[in-house]
Amino acid sequence: MIKNEAITKRSEDFAKWYTDICKKAELMDYSSVKGFIIYRPYGYAIWEEIQKYLDAEFKKSGHQNVYLPLVIPESLFNLEKEHVEGFAPETLIATIGGKEELEDRLIIRPTSEVLFTDHFRRVINSYRDLPVLYNQWCSVVRWEKTTRPFLRGSEFLWQEGHTMHRTGREAKKEALDILKVYEGLGTKLLAIPFVSGEKTPKEKFAGAKNTYSIEALMPDGKALQSGTTHYFGDGFAAAFGVKFLDKDATLKVPHQSSWGVSTRLIGSIIMVHGDDNGLVLPPYVAPIQLVIIPIRVENSGDQKQIDRLYRRLKTHYRVKMDDSSKSPGWKFSEYEMKGVPLRIEIGPRDLANKSVTLVRRIDSKKTVVLLQDLDKVIKQEMKEIHDLMLDKATKYKDEHTTVTTKFSELDAIFNDKLGYAKVMWCGDPKCEATFKEKFQATIRNLPLKQVPHDDSCIVCGKKAKKVALVAKAY
């Protein structure tokens, strides 16, 4: 009998459990290029579902897809100083093209603000051309020393939105509107309750005026930054000479936003929902939403019925039928490990009763369902499973968000209770640095929903108006 490959239990070794799932659920594989992974079909299909959701959302709100070069001339890259300093240490640089040394070396894009702004200069002339709302699906390269599948890698897949607006107010609104789209991706597709907020000046994106983030809380108590949006003001645009003739017949510089989420979200899904037995995929993002496993089906009439059922369900759901020669037990644990939300067990006795057995991945709940009710029941189950997963993740996040005014409590919060500390912060970078020095923790963001619970900074005791979410992070 073939045995399933065992994965480390989450409760035993979280880090090893994570990489076991990545490999054994066949989400990814290591490649021969250090730090670069291979997105295998099952992992890539999760990304495709995320793409489908976001692409529709972006287009609904008037965004258009484009594609810009994957290389940036070094001379152009150097035009916006803060940006260069932020990215230069982690760039991959091409120096040879067609067997000749390049005069202007080419940086493999780590992000594309530079190329977009350069392009905007050529296509924006009048206020009538604004806003310009662009998005690009591509991969970017950031040369990393230590990498982990999906969480940190030298190349990752992402979308990057780049927009230009008549006014700063509009550009900032765009950055906040997209943050809401990302939140919706969490609650509607990934069953992850993100916390939206603004990054501190220290943590903001190189060259941005304001950076906003969505943060997710992992079961080891660490936060994972899962997406960011940026408001640039007109700094980038001015550096690249983008101008437009406004309604009042004067030349002005437009205001800019950019925003992105990446395949890091796959890491978020794995960690937030997984359990000792492997991956647990939220139903709406699962590449296989249900697996049909025939049990001891030997007669061809029964087989035909099951084939019919498979074809019927396939028109509404992403279904896999596994009628291979492997044992039912092997299949059960295989699809459990792969996190398939629903399993349909079906044998001659079920067929005689015109029913199947439906088993949920999330809690192993078994239900016998009449064939005639199956489509309806699956639809209900998917919604129920999604809601349960979101509730569970929200409960975990809420229980691990500790509102405190006492610096002395922080150590216990970060090291025993785990999770977020919600504290008052005066805005001084020195106090911010203290979290790092003492606890290896950082201000994840200043939540958009600000409900001050005190009026003095948890570090220095001076006047504080800002609520900060502090945690250790990936």
Add this chain to the structure above:
Amino acid sequence: MIKNEAITKRSEDFAKWYTDICKKAELMDYSSVKGFIIYRPYGYAIWEEIQKYLDAEFKKSGHQNVYLPLVIPESLFNLEKEHVEGFAPETLIATIGGKEELEDRLIIRPTSEVLFTDHFRRVINSYRDLPVLYNQWCSVVRWEKTTRPFLRGSEFLWQEGHTMHRTGREAKKEALDILKVYEGLGTKLLAIPFVSGEKTPKEKFAGAKNTYSIEALMPDGKALQSGTTHYFGDGFAAAFGVKFLDKDATLKVPHQSSWGVSTRLIGSIIMVHGDDNGLVLPPYVAPIQLVIIPIRVENSGDQKQIDRLYRRLKTHYRVKMDDSSKSPGWKFSEYEMKGVPLRIEIGPRDLANKSVTLVRRIDSKKTVVLLQDLDKVIKQEMKEIHDLMLDKATKYKDEHTTVTTKFSELDAIFNDKLGYAKVMWCGDPKCEATFKEKFQATIRNLPLKQVPHDDSCIVCGKKAKKVALVAKAY
């Protein structure tokens, strides 16, 4: 009054007409990186329609999408000799990562056979793992000295399929099956009649045993290779040590195929269908299938009716409504230049008659259509326009395919009549080279439908069994 930007007439200067369309129909823009273009929204949207069609076709036949690194270590690249020699002259090479010189330099992928085969080594163990049917959507880089938008560039978007099979027969069948999918893309989406055939040994892909191509005939009489599929035998797999345990319990090397089409197809669409007034897009691939242009609509009741019509049509078609303040005349020529297949003109009198005026891009045919019949009529028109465009292109191709047995006729075919010469060829590379030396023409392919019309080679007169399609080419 704002005037439309004029484009050069096709009949006056074909090359200039082509680049005018690329720029002025806003399909692309040049970037600050020499040889690298920007795919603007209207051009990228054409690619998205091609992607949608092909992705569905690939998945229907069991293919899965994956994503592999965009860089290939030089040491790995050197494993398959023929392949290296084919691609080395046009590679872009990264030599610096994270400010340090790389020990093993990284080639920006010109194509991914190397990485796929390396990955296959790790995931293929048994005949049960076969076939492996993968596809990847990405961009590739080939360092080109002279470039033309969509036709030849240092970076282009494409899909690359890579598959492994138990037997050579199966792998070769895959290469031919996909060629059929590409043919279908031509007849069903692009309204282009491709000629499928096999490349000569001289023209085949670096490392392949057999290369097949789809060729399209442009109105200047030149052929454009629009897609290729390759059968590799087991050469690549052997070089990379891919093996599987077969049913007979012996270790064997699997057989491989790869195949791809690129954004070059956009160039094909432009040239095959365009006319003096600009782009003419086949309806099923057009990003805007119909444009609604309100004319002298001043009363708000009329405007509401038009809005309702717009929303209704949008549920079935890709529709744009242009109610900007520009003149109707400007709009007519703008969307004409952009190749929108159908235009709906609608004014107060039309509304009073519960009708609209429908105008076809392809021949300016005007029809007054009752609002209640509009959805049905549009559907019929789209089919009719598509069929007309395919017929026209097929007729052009057929009229410019000259079957000949006389070498003396070739000059007139290639330089006056233009198009393909269908000739008998003995298989000798020397005779093949003669076409190039004398006429700057090449054997495009040996059509799959072989109907010999003579038994001696058109060049040397020796025995010839193969029908070859010869033409000048892009």
